[in-house]
Amino acid sequence: MSDNFDHEMSVELAEVAAHRYREGRLTRRGLLTAMAALGVLPAVGFGGRANAAASELVIVNWGGKAADIIKEVLGETYKAETGVDVVIDGSGPSAGRIRAMVESGAVVWDVCDSGPGSAIILGEAGMTQPIDYSIVDRAKLMPGTDWEFGCGNYVYSYVLATNPKLLGDAQPQNWADVFNVKDFPGMRTFRKAVRGQLECATMAQGVALEDVYDVLSTEDGIDAAIDQFRKIRDNVIVWGSGSESQNLFLQEEVSMGNIWSTRAHLLKDEMDEGSFAVSFDGGVMSPGTWVVPKDNPAGSEEAMKFIAFAQAPELQAKWFELIGSAPINPAAASLVPESMAKWNPTSPENVATQILYNDEWYAKNQIAAEEKYVNALIN
Amino acid sequence: MSAPKTAPETVPGGPASAFRIAMGTGGWLVAAFLALPILVVIPVSLTDTSYIGLPKDGLSLQHYESYFTSARWLGGTAASILVGLAVALISTVLGAAFSIGCWFLGNRAATIARWVLIVPILVPPVVQSLGFYRFWVTLGLIDTWTGVILAHTLLALPYVSISVFAALANLDPKLPQAARSLGASVWRTVWEVVVPAARPGMITGAVFAFIVSFDEIVSVLFITVRRVETLPKLIWEGIQDNIDPTIAVVATVLVLVTLVLAGAVAVRRT
Amino acid sequence: MQTDKTRYWLLAAPALAVMIVFYIWPLVNIWAISMTEPALGFGNYVKMTESQAVQTSFVITFRVAALTTVICVLLGYICAYSITNVIRSARPLLIAMVLLPFWVSVLIRSFAWIVLLGRSGLVNDAMRDIGLIDAPMRLMHNEFGVVLAMVHVMLPFAVLPMMANMRGIDRAYTEAARGLGASEFTAFRMVYLPQTLPGVASGALLVFVLSLGFYITPALLGGGRVLMVSEYITYQIQEFLNWGLGTAISVALLVATALVLIVAARFVNLRSALLERS
Numbered sequence: 001m002s003d004n005f006d007h008e009m010s011v012e013l014a015e016v017a018a019h020r021y022r023e024g025r026l027t028r029r030g031l032l033t034a035m036a037a038l039g040v041l042p043a044v045g046f047g048g049r050a051n052a053a054a055s056e057l058v059i060v061n062w063g064g065k066a067a068d069i070i071k072e073v074l075g076e077t078y079k080a081e082t083g084v085d086v087v088i089d090g091s092g093p094s095a096g097r098i099r100a101m102v103e104s105g106a107v108v109w110d111v112c113d114s115g116p117g118s119a120i121i122l123g124e125a126g127m128t129q130p131i132d133y134s135i136v137d138r139a140k141l142m143p144g145t146d147w148e149f150g151c152g153n154y155v156y157s158y159v160l161a162t163n164p165k166l167l168g169d170a171q172p173q174n175w176a177d178v179f180n181v182k183d184f185p186g187m188r189t190f191r192k193a194v195r196g197q198l199e200c201a202t203m204a205q206g207v208a209l210e211d212v213y214d215v216l217s218t219e220d221g222i223d224a225a226i227d228q229f230r231k232i233r234d235n236v237i238v239w240g241s242g243s244e245s246q247n248l249f250l251q252e253e254v255s256m257g258n259i260w261s262t263r264a265h266l267l268k269d270e271m272d273e274g275s276f277a278v279s280f281d282g283g284v285m286s287p288g289t290w291v292v293p294k295d296n297p298a299g300s301e302e303a304m305k306f307i308a309f310a311q312a313p314e315l316q317a318k319w320f321e322l323i324g325s326a327p328i329n330p331a332a333a334s335l336v337p338e339s340m341a342k343w344n345p346t347s348p349e350n351v352a353t354q355i356l357y358n359d360e361w362y363a364k365n366q367i368a369a370e371e372k373y374v375n376a377l378i379n
Numbered sequence: 380m381s382a383p384k385t386a387p388e389t390v391p392g393g394p395a396s397a398f399r400i401a402m403g404t405g406g407w408l409v410a411a412f413l414a415l416p417i418l419v420v421i422p423v424s425l426t427d428t429s430y431i432g433l434p435k436d437g438l439s440l441q442h443y444e445s446y447f448t449s450a451r452w453l454g455g456t457a458a459s460i461l462v463g464l465a466v467a468l469i470s471t472v473l474g475a476a477f478s479i480g481c482w483f484l485g486n487r488a489a490t491i492a493r494w495v496l497i498v499p500i501l502v503p504p505v506v507q508s509l510g511f512y513r514f515w516v517t518l519g520l521i522d523t524w525t526g527v528i529l530a531h532t533l534l535a536l537p538y539v540s541i542s543v544f545a546a547l548a549n550l551d552p553k554l555p556q557a558a559r560s561l562g563a564s565v566w567r568t569v570w571e572v573v574v575p576a577a578r579p580g581m582i583t584g585a586v587f588a589f590i591v592s593f594d595e596i597v598s599v600l601f602i603t604v605r606r607v608e609t610l611p612k613l614i615w616e617g618i619q620d621n622i623d624p625t626i627a628v629v630a631t632v633l634v635l636v637t638l639v640l641a642g643a644v645a646v647r648r649t
Numbered sequence: 650m651q652t653d654k655t656r657y658w659l660l661a662a663p664a665l666a667v668m669i670v671f672y673i674w675p676l677v678n679i680w681a682i683s684m685t686e687p688a689l690g691f692g693n694y695v696k697m698t699e700s701q702a703v704q705t706s707f708v709i710t711f712r713v714a715a716l717t718t719v720i721c722v723l724l725g726y727i728c729a730y731s732i733t734n735v736i737r738s739a740r741p742l743l744i745a746m747v748l749l750p751f752w753v754s755v756l757i758r759s760f761a762w763i764v765l766l767g768r769s770g771l772v773n774d775a776m777r778d779i780g781l782i783d784a785p786m787r788l789m790h791n792e793f794g795v796v797l798a799m800v801h802v803m804l805p806f807a808v809l810p811m812m813a814n815m816r817g818i819d820r821a822y823t824e825a826a827r828g829l830g831a832s833e834f835t836a837f838r839m840v841y842l843p844q845t846l847p848g849v850a851s852g853a854l855l856v857f858v859l860s861l862g863f864y865i866t867p868a869l870l871g872g873g874r875v876l877m878v879s880e881y882i883t884y885q886i887q888e889f890l891n892w893g894l895g896t897a898i899s900v901a902l903l904v905a906t907a908l909v910l911i912v913a914a915r916f917v918n919l920r921s922a923l924l925e926r927s
Contacts, residue, residue, distance in 0.1 A: 187768075187787075192873050192884070237790045238873030244619055250430070253768045253790070367891075374884070375702035378709065378876045398833045399735050406731025409724045410746035413804055416761050417753055419771060423764055431764055433771065473664040480661030484654065492665050493924060499672060500923070501906060503862020505879040506899040509886065510675030513682065533672045536664055545925065565656045594754035597864055614756045618763065618869060627764070630757040637752045641745060 056085035057298045057306055060093040060112040078309060084302065093291075095122055102127045102294050110296040110303045114150060116359035117366075119289045123149025129292045135304040140311040140329040142346065144356055145287045152287035152328040153310060154319070157261040157345035157354060158196030159283040165275035166255040175204035175282050178256055179228045181235050189248045189257030190229070192238040194366060194373045196284045199355065200258055201228035203282045213358045222369055230376040238377065249276065261345045265324030268343065278343070283354040285345055287328060320344060420630035431624055442624040452613060452629065459593050459610035462524065466531040466592035471585040473532070474539030478580075479573050481540075482547045483555070493544065497537040504597035507534075512601040522603050530602060531592040538591060539584030546580025547573070676903075683896035693897035703898060706881040707905075713792065713867070713877060714860035717799045718807075721856045722849055724800070725807030729848075732808075733815040751805045759869045762798040763789065766870070790872025798866045803859060807852035810922065814848025851922030854913045861906055878902050 057078075078086045093112035099122065101107050114122070122128045128149045138146050145152030160178065164171055170184045177184050179201065190197050202212050202225045215221040229236070237254055239245035245259040249267050264278045290310075292303040310316075316327035317335035326345040327333060333347050341347045345354070426432055427439035446452050477496065481489040499507060511530050512521070520526030550573065558568040574581075596611040603612065610629070617626045683693050697703050732743050750758060765771050766788035773785040788794055818841070826836040864879040871880070878898060885895035910919065 233874070236874065240873070241619060247619075251767055251769060371700055371702055374876065374881075375700075375705060378874055379701065379705040396833050398837065402727060402731045403735040405724075405727035406736060406743060409728035409804070410743050412724070413728075413801065414746035414749050416765060416801065417750060417758060419761050419764055420757070431767075432769075432774075473667060476660045477664035480657045480659070483657040484661070489661065490924075492661060495673065496664060496668055497923060498668070501858060501910070502676065503864075503879055503899075503902055503906065505862065505864050505882050506679065506903055507672070507676065509882070509896060509899055510672070510679050513678055514671070514675035529671060533668060536668060540664070541924070548925075559653075565653055569660070590752065594756070596754075596756055611754060611756055614754075614760070618756070618760055626760055630753075630760055633757060634749075634753055637749065641748070641752070645741065645745070 055083070056087050057302055058087045058108060058110045059306070060109045061088060077315075078306065081309065082305070084298075084306075086306075094118075098122055098291070098293050099125065099127050107293050107295045108297060109293050110298045111306055112291050112293065113153065114289045114291045116145075116147065116150065116287060116289050116357070117362055119147055119150025119291050120359060120363065122291060123147070127294055129294055129296070129300055129303075131290075131292070131307070132300065132304045135301070136308045137311055140313070140331065142285075142287065142328050142330060142356075145289070145328060147289070150289040150291045151307065153290045153307075154288045154316070154325040155285050155328050155346050156288070156325055157280065157283040157285045157350075158191075158200070158258055159261050159264055159345070160200070160256070160279045160281070161249065161259050161264050161267065162256040162277050162279075163249060163252065163254075163271070163275050164277050165272070166252060172256055174279075175200040176206065178258075179204040179232055181232045184256075185235075186255035187235055187237055187253060188232065189237050189239050189245055189254040189259065191245075191258065192240045194369045195362070196286065196357070197229075197258060197373070198222065198225040198369060199284045200282060201225035204228055209282070209353070209355050212355055213361050216361060216365070222365065222372065226369070226372045226376045229373065230379075233377050236377060246270075261326070261343070262324040265343055280345060280350040281353045283345065283350070284357055285351070285354050286357040288325075417630075417634055420627045420634060423624060424627035424631040426624050426627075429623070431627065442628045445625050446628040446632070449625075451608070452610075452625065455608050455610040455613040456629075458524075458608065462528055462531060462609060463589040463592040465528050466535050467585040467589040469528070470532045470535040470539050470588040471581055474536050474584055474588075475543045475574070475577055475581050477536075478540045478543035478547060479569060479577060482544065482550075482573070485552075493540065496540045499534050500537045508598045508601040511598055515602050520602070522606050524607060526602050527599060527607055527609065530598045531595055532588075534595060534598065535588035535591045538587035539581075542584040542587065543577050543580035546577050546583075550576040679896045680900050682892055683900050686893040686896070693893040694901075696894055697897045697901065702876075703881065706876050706878050707901075709792075709875060710861060710877045710879075713796060713799065713875065714857050714863075716796050717803055717860045718853050718857045720796070720800045721803050721807040722853050725804055725811055725852060726845075726849065728804075729808050729811035729815055732812060734820075747805055747808050750801065755802055755865050758802060759798055759866045762794070762801070762866075762870060766794050766797075789870045790874065792871075792875050794870045795867050795875045798870050799860060799863060802863075802866055803856045806855045806859060810852040810855065811845065811848040814845055814851075818844050847918065847921075850913075850917040854910075854917050854922055858906055858909060861909065862902065 078084060093109060093114060095114070095118040098109070098112060098114075098118075101109065119128070123130070130148050131146070131151045133146065136151055141152050142155060160172070160175065162172060167184070167186060170186075172178050172180075172184045178188060198216060199212050202215055202221065203209070205224060205228070207215050216225065237248060239248060239257075239259070242260050242263045245257065246263045246267060248254045248257070249259075250270060261278070261280075261283070264276075267276050268278065270276075290307050292300065292307075296303055311329050313327065313329050313332035313335055316329050316332035320326050320332070320336055321340060324343070327336070328346070330346070333341070333344065336344050336347065341349075344350060422433055423431055424442055425438045425440070426434045427437055427441070428435055474496075477492075481493055511526075515521050515526050515530075518526075520529065554576075555568045555572045558572050559565070563571070594611060595609075596615055599607075599609050599612050600615065603609075614626055614629060617623070617629075684690065686693075728743075728747060732740060732747070736743055763770070767773070768785045768787070770788070772788060773782070776782045777785070788797075822844070823836050823841050826840045827833065831839065862879055863877065864883070867875055867877045868880050868883075871877070876884070879902070882895050882898050882902070885891040885898065913919065
């Protein structure tokens with residue numbers, strides 16, 4: 001199963017933060033707050049610490065391009081609150097590496113930014129600890145993201161983005177329009193992999209939100225979604241990384257597409273007035289996930305405390321404002337400034353028009369679907 | 380395409396026939412196709428816009444400033460130069476010793492060994508990088524400079540061994556034999572007779588090795604994570620992440636350095 | 650002399666050992682992974698042969714490589730011919746122009762093509778400015794862009810062996826044919842061309858083999874739709890962590906490359922094309 005989902009999103013958020021920081025929209029302090037909440041703090045160590053002291057916590061994430069900026073920032077927020085040093089290892093907590101570390105018996109990671117798919121697989125394999133919901137507050141999580149071996153840390157959505165200026169008179173209003181090349185000409189972009197993509201192709205056939213995964217649970221449903229892509233493949237450019245999708249819009253290579261809300265967050269400011277729009281209607285909300293490796297050095301309790309700390313609504317709202325990763329804590333939505341609420345994937349209005357990423361469906365169908373998807377696009 | 384008959388003695392450089400004109404023009408066109416697209420990076424690097432494009436209202440050095448003040452770009456550049464030098468040194472020593480040994484041996488086993496050493500030229504870069512990745516994980520070399528230098532050395536060795544061996548083709552085998560019969564040890568013969576003959580090949584090989592390393596990207600994408608950043612990796616990420624004119628600056632600097640070095644070599648030769 | 654021989658082997662041994670331990674062995678491991686992950690056996694190979702996407706990817710790869718090779722040989726031949734036989738005074742300049750891309754990294758060259766071929770790239774802008782087109786044309790993110798940029802990368806590999814070969818050809822034969830009344834073109838076709846075929850063959854082989862495994866340019870200019878095998882492998886590994894299938898396809902690509910070399914060995918002197926090329 002894929003677990004790149006996880007680190008991709010971490011790189012993604014770190015990049016977005018760095019981007020903001022460079023643009024001057026984000027102060028050092030702001031970046032710090034956001035990063036502390038996210039768990040993306042600078043890599044001060046070199047990954048392979050043999051024995052972390054009890055007074056420090058190693059949070060693992062994919063440092064990514066933001067490393068040079070966040071390197072300057074230390075885990076002050078959490079330290080100020082608890083006195084515990086936060087060390088960030090940006091080397092990427094892929095499921096494979098977590099497994100290798102736990103099996104080798106030399107665990108140096110405390111809390112890892114993963115994804116629901118990996119969290120389930122790792123938990124079943126006995127590589128991670130169950131989340132202690134007496135410390136971590138279930139009420140501060142979006143319903144459905146409180147797994148046994150992992151809990152949500154932030155949310156991003158797959159959304160419909162368009163460039164109204166390029167599109168002129170033919171403005172797609174929904175996914176059905178995006179898959180209608182005849183009436184809505186122009187290039188589209190979709191993700192290189194099926195995550196968040198088959199859902200929109202299914203909605204394009206008129207399937208109601210709540211039925212999307214039911215329809216996709218049959219072979220016919222998957223094939224029908226894939227066929228949608230096959231039909232329009234000559235008008236498709238795929239994106240691999242979030243920044244690639246951003247570039248495709250910036251360079252006007254595409255006029256519409258299915259991209260991450262975090263990138264849309266950046267594009268709305270970067271593109272000229274009237275040349276970028278986003279619709280959360282028919283979006284797919286995806287949660288990032290904290291997991292705690294078995295026998296983590298700082299101990300289970302410390303790790304859980306950190307996760308609980310990151311649930312604070314103020315931090316979550318702040319963090320959305322700065323880098324566009326949406327609060328997983330429903331209470332944070334009201335703290336988001338009104339002007340930005342419409343860009344928030346987890347605002348009550350937007351939640352109502354989206355569906356939640358169904359990790360069970362992916363665990364069961366993803367590999368077969370990927371294969372068909374790639375083939376439809378290239379063949 | 381048929382050419383009018385001309386007297387044979389006028390053929391070399393003689394009157395321009397349709398065939399010769401076509402070939403000559405074609406040659407220039409192909410050469411232009413090879414050289415000109417690269418030069419497009421120069422005007423783009425001088426653009427006054429914040430996106431990739433030709434200068435709009437005037438030339439600007441702003442993107443040069445952002446390159447020459449960026450610790451990341453400069454660090455990557457310096458790192459690539461240092462890695463390249465290390466690779467050139469190591470692969471030239473290993474490769475020259477190898478070729479000299481094989482040259483002396485001159486048997487079937489030595490030829491097989493030479494084939495083994497050029498395998499990296501033929502293996503698809505992605506495939507060899509997967510191999511590196513898995514092995515480097517077990518060796519703990521992922522995201523280390525040692526790992527990068529080792530991988531680049533392996534990729535540079537074929538070029539060194541080929542060029543040193545080519546240089547030795549001109550060496551008369553009787554010469555080292557004579558030295559040996561006069562009582563010189565094997566090592567002394569190698570050092571004083573064979574190495575001087577191999578030197579031109581070693582220099583070419585070292586230059587090749589440096590360039591192979593300096594440009595190498597695929598293996599770096601696999602075996603480095605974050606701590607190790609070479610120039611090609613920064614360019615790759617730059618192209619994928621945000622196409623901004625700084626990459627055009629880097630490209631321009633590299634193209635100009637290449638032109639200057641090539642010019643210098645050409646002047647020295649004449 | 651036995652001890653001398655040992656000493657010569659001692660000279661050759663370090664490089665050979667390094668190559669075998671750190672290069673050949675990891676390659677063998679790739680094969681081992683393909684047979685053991687996730688389960689022992691040929692499962693990955695079965696999956697690979699059943700996969701339509703893999704087949705398509707191989708077809709695309711061979712098609713792009715073949716197209717690139719044909720174009721490179723044609724253009725390269727013209728270029729090599731005119732450098733050797735037609736242009737005299739400006740020869741060093743022409744050679745420099747051919748070699749320049751050789752020394753500039755593939756990444757930079759791909760970047761230059763992106764700048765030129767993009768939707769709002771220089772070519773489209775220029776053509777729109779002079780009124781040739783109304784709407785931007787699609788020059789990249791398709792096979793056209795990939796082949797164009799690949800030809801640019803591979804062309805010097807075709808020109809150099811052909812040039813080396815043409816340099817060694819004695820003009821006397823062609824002139825004799827001319828003296829016997831053959832037209833310049835006929836003399837070229839009947840006498841000169843056949844002598845240059847070895848150079849053409851090694852140039853073509855080099856271009857084809859390198860194109861088969863090419864990754865950078867298709868990945869940057871293909872827009873995900875010109876999915877060559879190398880990109881497909883990275884895709885399997887990076888997107889799905891599917892090492893088993895990724896390595897199985899890698900082995901297939903290696904075998905395909907080896908087969909090309911074996912077949913080529915009947916027509917090309919591999920020794921001079923690869924081992925002793927300068």
